[in-house]
Amino acid sequence: DVKVTQSSRYLVKRTGEKVFLECVQDMDHENMFWYRQDPGLGLRLIYFSYDVKMKEKGDIPEGYSVSREKKERFSLILESASTNQTSMYLCASSLWQASYEQYFGPGTRLTVT
Amino acid sequence: GQQVMQIPQYQHVQEGEDFTTYCNSSTTLSNIQWYKQRPGGHPVFLIQLVKSGEVKKQKRLTFQFGEAKKNSSLHITATQTTDVGTYFCAGRSNTGNQFYFGTGTSLTVIP
Numbered sequence: 001d002v003k004v005t006q007s008s009r010y011l012v013k014r015t016g017e018k019v020f021l022e023c024v025q026d027m028d029h030e031n032m033f034w035y036r037q038d039p040g041l042g043l044r045l046i047y048f049s050y051d052v053k054m055k056e057k058g059d060i061p062e063g064y065s066v067s068r069e070k071k072e073r074f075s076l077i078l079e080s081a082s083t084n085q086t087s088m089y090l091c092a093s094s095l096w097q098a099s100y101e102q103y104f105g106p107g108t109r110l111t112v113t
Numbered sequence: 114g115q116q117v118m119q120i121p122q123y124q125h126v127q128e129g130e131d132f133t134t135y136c137n138s139s140t141t142l143s144n145i146q147w148y149k150q151r152p153g154g155h156p157v158f159l160i161q162l163v164k165s166g167e168v169k170k171q172k173r174l175t176f177q178f179g180e181a182k183k184n185s186s187l188h189i190t191a192t193q194t195t196d197v198g199t200y201f202c203a204g205r206s207n208t209g210n211q212f213y214f215g216t217g218t219s220l221t222v223i224p
Contacts, residue, residue: 040122042201043214090155101146101158
């Protein structure tokens with residue numbers, strides 16, 4: 001079974017803090033994705049990566065950065081957290097290209113106070 | 114930018130009734146995927162459609178991809194309480210490598 005794990009299920013941070021969200025997949029997938037999920041807005045893509053050290057902006061990259069130093073790990077970084085970044089963050093991976101099914105992690109619910 | 118909209122946003126049905134959610138894209142899609150997210154869970158892949166006019170079935174679930182490849186639907190026959198959750202479509206643009214998720218339809222099944 002493909003397994004995608006995320007470092008925390010729940011996280012509370014203060015405004016202005018630097019926040020790291022980690023995602024690890026164990027199936028040697030090429031593609032990895034970071035989404036945020038908000039009620040009524042569905043899943044919105046923040047960044048994705050199709051290879052180590054490669055990254056592409058999604059629909060809402062502002063205020064976020066990513067890092068992919070190893071194939072299995074994709075990190076989302078909030079340089080200076082703000083209250084409007086309070087959300088559910090979901091990481092996903094897929095075998096190759098976006099045509100393959102995406103496997104999601106359990107999600108991290110981030111609250112910024 | 115590309116948008117994928119789903120209707121309705123919420124649907125409450127009595128157990129045994131049918132349910133349909135519709136997915137509409139502003140641009141042509143190369144394929145479409147459907148995912149289900151149970152309450153408190155994460156999205157789980159259900160199926161992918163690729164061909165224009167394609168219809169696929171999984172037990173009580175029927176998935177269709179429109180002829181113009183700009184819309185899709187998911188129909189559930191005789192809903193059960195296990196069908197509760199949010200259903201998302203996700204379409205891949207025919208000009209790029211990115212998937213665009215729909216806004217989701219939250220299904221509640223009343224026993």
